[in-house]
Every structure is written in C-alpha cells, then in structure tokens.
Amino acid sequence: MNRLGLWATGVAFPLERLYSLIANDIWSDAASEQAWMGDSKSAPYQLWYTDPAAGGELQLQDIALTCPWCDHVDHFPLTDFTATHTTKSASCQCGNCRQNFNADTLSARSFRDDLLEFIQAQNGWLTLNYFIH
Amino acid sequence: MKGAVPGIYDPDPEETARVDLQVILQTILEAPGLKVTQPKPQGRYTHLRVYADKAQHPTWTDITQSFEETTAELRVARLLRMLSCGNLFNSFQIAYLGILWKDLSIDLVAASLRQREFASKITGENCGIDAPSALLSATTRYHNFLLLMKRKPKENKVSLVPTLDIDLCWHTHQLDAVSYRQ
Numbered sequence: 019m020n021r022l023g024l025w026a027t028g029v030a031f032p033l034e035r036l037y038s039l040i041a042n043d044i045w046s047d048a049a050s051e052q053a054w055m056g057d058s059k060s061a062p063y064q065l066w067y068t069d070p071a072a073g074g075e076l077q078l079q080d081i082a083l084t085c086p087w088c089d090h091v092d093h094f095p096l097t098d099f100t101a102t103h104t105t106k107s108a109s110c111q112c113g114n115c116r117q118n119f120n121a122d123t124l125s126a127r128s129f130r131d132d133l134l135e136f137i138q139a140q141n142g143w144l145t146l147n148y149f150i151h
Numbered sequence: 152m153k154g155a156v157p158g159i160y161d162p163d164p165e166e167t168a169r170v171d172l173q174v175i176l177q178t179i180l181e182a183p184g185l186k187v188t189q190p191k192p193q194g195r196y197t198h199l200r201v202y203a204d205k206a207q208h209p210t211w212t213d214i215t216q217s218f219e220e221t222t223a224e225l226r227v228a229r230l231l232r233m234l235s236c237g238n239l240f241n242s243f244q245i246a247y248l249g250i251l252w253k254d255l256s257i258d259l260v261a262a263s264l265r266q267r268e269f270a271s272k273i274t275g276e277n278c279g280i281d282a283p284s285a286l287l288s289a290t291t292r293y294h295n296f297l298l299l300m301k302r303k304p305k306e307n308k309v310s311l312v313p314t315l316d317i318d319l320c321w322h323t324h325q326l327d328a329v330s331y332r333q
Contacts, residue, residue, distance in 0.1 A: 031326035128253035
C-alpha cells in the first residue's frame with residue numbers, strides 16, 4: 019500500500035531523450051536496453067525488434083505475475099491472461115499453489131491484501147480519540 | 152490505495168496524504184466509538200475488518216456486501232460524515248475492481264486507449280498545433296484552465312473539460328512528474 023520511494027527519487031519521464039531518439043532516427047536506446055535486460059532477463063526491451071515504421075513486427079510477451087496467494091512468480095500466456103480481464107468465465111491457474119483466479123478475484127485479493135498490510139503495520143497508527151464523541 | 156481516496160488535502164504530498172489515509176483506514180476498519188454489541192474480538196472491528204481477516208478467497212460481491220455493512224456501522228457511530236471523502240467505498244471499488252496490477256490503481260488498458268485516441272486527434276495533419284505561437288497560446292490557456300478549476304465552487308459538481316490544446320499541455324506537464332506535483 020505504502021510504496022514510497024518511486025516519486026521520492028525524482029523519477030521523471032525523459033521526454034527530451036525520447037524526442038532525441040526519434041529526431042535522430044534511432045530506434046532503441048542501447049544503454050536503456052542494457053539496463054532493462056540486466057534487470058528483467060526474460061522479457062525483451064522492445065515489443066518491436068526493429069522500428070515498426072520500417073517493417074518491424076509486433077512481438078507480444080507473456081505475463082509474469084507474482085501470485086498473491088503464494089508469492090510465487092509464474093508466467094502466463096498472454097491470451098489466457100487477457101481473457102481473465104475481457105471475459106467473466108476465463109481464469110488462470112498458478113502453477114505453484116494451483117489457485118485459480120480471474121480479474122475479479124485477483125483485484126479483490128489485492129484490495130484485501132492492502133487492507134491487511136495496513137492492519138499489520140506496527141508503526142504509524144494514530145490516536146483517534148479526537149474522532150470519538 | 153492512497154490514489155483511491157479523493158479529496159485528501161495534500162500540501163505535503165507524501166506525509167499528509169499518508170496520515171489522512173491512516174485516519175480513514177483506521178476509521179473504516181475499527182470505527183472508534185462504535186458501541187460493542189458483538190462478542191470480542193469481532194465487536195471491536197467493523198464488518199470490513201473482520202472480512203479482510205477471514206477471507207482467503209475474497210470476491211467483489213462479498214466485498215461490496217461488506218462495504219454496505221460497514222457503512223451502516225459507521226453511520227451508527229456517527230463517523231460516516233467525518234470521513235468527508237465522497238463515496239469512499241465506491242472510490243476503492245473503482246481503484247481496485249478488475250485492476251490486475253495492484254500498484255497502478257487505474258485501468259491502464261482503458262486509459263491508454265483513450266490517450267491513444269486523443270494523441271491521434273492532436274497529431275492530425277490539419278490540427279496546426281505545431282506552430283510555436285499555437286503552443287505558446289496553449290500553454291497560457293492551460294494555466295488559465297487550471298486557475299479556473301481552482302476557482303470553481305465545490306458545490307458545482309460539473310467537471311470542466313479541457314480542450315485539445317489544453318489537454319496536450321496538461322499531459323506534457325504531467326510527464327515532468329516532480330515539477331507537476333509541486
């Protein structure tokens with residue numbers, strides 16, 4: 019719930035650098051690709067290996083998701099995972115704990131987990147005596 | 152979850168919003184002041200708190216039911232109006248229901264489609280927005296639009312809709328997130 023740090027680091031969308039790549043007809047930033055591949059080895063940096071304007075084809079990737087029931091990172095075929103969002107009947111199953119889930123149960127679990135994370139936090143609870151009347 | 156709570160006064164974005172959120176969550180989970188009518192430990196907590204503790208396989212049907220039960224409890228404890236955040240449970244539902252990536256709190260698939268539609272419109276050949284004078288004008292108009300939204304009375308529930316040029320400046324400004332927040 020309290021995912022501090024991302025904005026505190028001053029992260030900003032590098033609009034000028036992105037523009038510079040496009041203006042100089044450079045398809046991909048090599049340094050960014052190197053950093054991405056070091057951090058996320060299984061997923062390619064680009065969805066198109068070459069510029070789609072020059073004929074590069076879209077290469078969609080499967081989904082890596084941390085199962086909220088067992089914390090195991092599992093991979094799901096993109097079409098199956100998408101179906102859990104676009105249809106009411108489709109579901110995916112975690113390969114580790116065998117839990118079936120769809121968009122409804124996954125998001126409900128996320129909400130419940132966020133509430134529990136707050137409940138279990140040991141610090142930061144306020145005295146609410148002024149609330150009671 | 153913080154993104155789900157509307158109306159948080161946020162002059163110190165991280166700290167104040169965190170404190171406000173703590174007050175809100177503690178209220179909807181424990182309802183301080185609520186008379187204990189059930190055996191402990193359930194009696195200390197709201198329906199939502201008990202449900203969150205027990206439900207291993209929660210569904211939105213059950214959560215929605217729990218929201219209704221908890222709303223009734225908060226009304227009894229005279230805490231509902233003190234939350235003062237509009238329809239809080241509805242906001243939670245919007246921020247979570249069907250969202251597959253819990254850290255994002257909006258449906259980015261739908262949002263991206265809307266953004267793409269906007270981008271295709273603003274980049275149309277006949278748009279003419281690329282001229283420096285047009286963009287300078289858009290920047291001024293964007294600022295005026297923000298001031299207009301700030302002045303808009305709270306009782307006026309009609310939200311203002313930006314024009315294409317104002318929206319372009321708005322989205323571009325948001326990309327510089329730190330500066331935008333300040």
